[in-house]
Amino acid sequence: MRPFSWRFLRIWQRNRDVFFRLWHSEGVGAIIEPILILLAFGMGMGAFINLEGGQRYIEFIAPGIIAAYAMFAASFECTYACYFRMEQQYTYDAILATPLNVEDVTAGEIFWGATRSFMTGCIILAIAAAFQLVPSPWALLIPLVVALSGVMFSSIALFYTSLAPSIYTFNFFFTLFITPMFLLSGVFFPLTGFPKIVQTLSWIAPLTPVAKLTRGLFQGEFHPEMLLSLGIIIFWSVVFFCITLVTMRRRLTK
Amino acid sequence: MAIIIARNLTKKFKELTAVDNISLEIEEGECFGLLGPNGAGKTSIIRMITAVSPVTHGDIWVMGKDLKRYPREVKAILGVIPQMDNLDEDLTVIQNLLTFARYFAIHKDVAYRRSLEILHLMKLEGKRDSRIEELSGGMKRRLLIGRGLINAPKIIILDEPSIGLDPQARHMVWQKLRELKAQGVTQLLCTQNMEEAARICDRVAIIHQGRIVDIDTPQGLVAKYMGSQIWEIDLVSVERDSIISELESRRLEFEEFSGIIHVFSTDNKLIEGLPGTARAATLEDVFFKLTGRSLVE
Numbered sequence: 001m002r003p004f005s006w007r008f009l010r011i012w013q014r015n016r017d018v019f020f021r022l023w024h025s026e027g028v029g030a031i032i033e034p035i036l037i038l039l040a041f042g043m044g045m046g047a048f049i050n051l052e053g054g055q056r057y058i059e060f061i062a063p064g065i066i067a068a069y070a071m072f073a074a075s076f077e078c079t080y081a082c083y084f085r086m087e088q089q090y091t092y093d094a095i096l097a098t099p100l101n102v103e104d105v106t107a108g109e110i111f112w113g114a115t116r117s118f119m120t121g122c123i124i125l126a127i128a129a130a131f132q133l134v135p136s137p138w139a140l141l142i143p144l145v146v147a148l149s150g151v152m153f154s155s156i157a158l159f160y161t162s163l164a165p166s167i168y169t170f171n172f173f174f175t176l177f178i179t180p181m182f183l184l185s186g187v188f189f190p191l192t193g194f195p196k197i198v199q200t201l202s203w204i205a206p207l208t209p210v211a212k213l214t215r216g217l218f219q220g221e222f223h224p225e226m227l228l229s230l231g232i233i234i235f236w237s238v239v240f241f242c243i244t245l246v247t248m249r250r251r252l253t254k
Numbered sequence: 255m256a257i258i259i260a261r262n263l264t265k266k267f268k269e270l271t272a273v274d275n276i277s278l279e280i281e282e283g284e285c286f287g288l289l290g291p292n293g294a295g296k297t298s299i300i301r302m303i304t305a306v307s308p309v310t311h312g313d314i315w316v317m318g319k320d321l322k323r324y325p326r327e328v329k330a331i332l333g334v335i336p337q338m339d340n341l342d343e344d345l346t347v348i349q350n351l352l353t354f355a356r357y358f359a360i361h362k363d364v365a366y367r368r369s370l371e372i373l374h375l376m377k378l379e380g381k382r383d384s385r386i387e388e389l390s391g392g393m394k395r396r397l398l399i400g401r402g403l404i405n406a407p408k409i410i411i412l413d414e415p416s417i418g419l420d421p422q423a424r425h426m427v428w429q430k431l432r433e434l435k436a437q438g439v440t441q442l443l444c445t446q447n448m449e450e451a452a453r454i455c456d457r458v459a460i461i462h463q464g465r466i467v468d469i470d471t472p473q474g475l476v477a478k479y480m481g482s483q484i485w486e487i488d489l490v491s492v493e494r495d496s497i498i499s500e501l502e503s504r505r506l507e508f509e510e511f512s513g514i515i516h517v518f519s520t521d522n523k524l525i526e527g528l529p530g531t532a533r534a535a536t537l538e539d540v541f542f543k544l545t546g547r548s549l550v551e
């Protein structure tokens with residue numbers, strides 16, 4: 001494994017410029033869906049759901065939606081978008097002929113993916129706040145958690161991309177990994193209804209600890225599981241970040 | 255001292271040996287050409303020298319720096335114009351230049367000034383804010399060449415620079431390359447355009463199947479392999495068998511292809527009385543002689 005340098009920032013800046021040039025097509029669409037889900041499920045379905053402690057359902061799912069859409073933002077960015085730059089537009093080929101190296105490109109893409117998570121998280125949080133759904137000021141820490149989990153999800157996604165033989169293989173990534181996590185990581189309902197074994201297994205899914213953390217901060221309720229969650233997120237981030245530095249170098253040097 | 259030194263370079267792709275143990279020295283300020291048929295290994299050599307492709311065996315030094323140890327430093331002084339267009343399609347024309355300047359850590363103001371100069375130079379001022387997909391093929395090529403100049407490189411490396419350019423643009427690019435050479439910029443150029451090689455290269459290496467067949471000045475190569483002229487006999491107007499036996503009896507060196515016989519001889523006496531016409535020998539004749547006439551797969 002070789003280290004990356006501060007030059008990764010150049011990649012980040014490039015992606016930022018492209019994003020702000022095209023934000024109306026990319027950014028807006030990405031934000032409408034979580035808002036719709038939040039309002040439709042929160043208000044529509046929420047009317048039929050009684051949670052223990054009298055909590056409103058929309059308050060329950062809001063932090064889960066933040067976590068899930070932060071995941072989606074990073075995952076789309078570091079799968080389809082990166083693959084397209086790599087194999088269709090030869091953007092990386094051009095960049096590698098400048099002082100930047102593969103590790104800078106990799107780190108730049110991962111941190112940009114994390115930035116997309118951060119932006120998505122902030123916007124949903126702001127909208128939830130506007131609807132007066134945020135009970136605790138601790139929720140201000142959620143963007144940090146979301147940015148960190150963005151590093152984790154971007155690293156995982158880019159790792160997959162570095163091995164992907166074609167753009168179609170991303171279907172597997174989303175249907176077998178991302179979507180099940182979206183449904184089974186405690187975003188829409190607590191996992192307490194499932195057998196113990198399922199609850200334990202769900203800790204393997206990287207979205208579970210993120211949802212636990214955002215929910216705790218959202219409510220301003222702290223419990224030891226949150227520390228464990230933070231540890232897990234950091235662990236996966238470091239592991240996948242490092243592996244991806246290696247697999248991207250393999251992929252991009254011929 | 256040579257500005258680029260390559261020693262015993264080999265590049266393998268699995269079983270295939272694309273570059274087979276070649277050594278080259280390129281002098282500061284010269285324009286050096288790599289000439290060879292499709293698949294000869296030109297791009298592979300260039301990709302190794304520009305540090306985008308790892309060498310299988312061998313060493314490269316650029317301006318005295320070992321490329322394996324200092325790839326960033328070397329890449330910072332190179333201007334690379336790749337064979338395949340890889341402009342950033344998500345950015346506009348000027349953004350392409352500015353973003354590239356940022357990869358080289360060039361200050362914003364300098365980058366902006368240079369970008370405008372390059373647009374002017376490449377006659378792309380009118381396309382400043384266009385999207386890349388709105389450019390014609392030749393305009394893209396010009397932008398690609400301009401992009402390679404953004405860091406005011408000491409060495410520029412061009413892989414088939416004039417592909418897809420109209421004659422006006424080609425001459426403009428050649429003119430620019432001559433100007434850069436006058437400013438002391440070293441050039442490594444790979445091409446299949448013999449006119450280009452003969453016009454702008456001080457020396458050329460003929461590459462065939464991953465090896466260097468010979469290195470010399472274009473004139474030197476022509477003199478060495480072809481003599482000053484070639485006698486051409488068109489077989490449409492003469493009887494083939496009799497002319498061939500005549501050439502054999504005169505012990506002349508000749509070659510036949512696509513209905514034309516080329517006689518290689520500097521001795522006018524030997525040619526006297528033969529049908530046909532004389533023409534000056536060119537680098538293209540040398541190219542065919544050294545790399546064969548058949549298509550390489």
Ligand SMILES: Nc1ncnc2c1ncn2[C@@H]1O[C@H](COP(=O)(O)OP(=O)(O)OP(=O)(O)O)[C@@H](O)[C@H]1O
Pocket residue numbers: 254267270271272290291292293294295296297298299337446
């Ligand atoms: N990434 C790669 N993987 C496998 N083989 C490759 C790769 N790149 C090039 N080759 C092979 O290496 C050989 C040399 O290719 P190269 O691109 O260097 O030729 P070239 O002289 O630039 O040809 P052209 O004039 O067509 O551009 C060819 O046989 C080619 O098939």
Ligand SMILES: [Mg+2]
Pocket residue numbers: 296297298337413
């Ligand atoms: Mg080539």
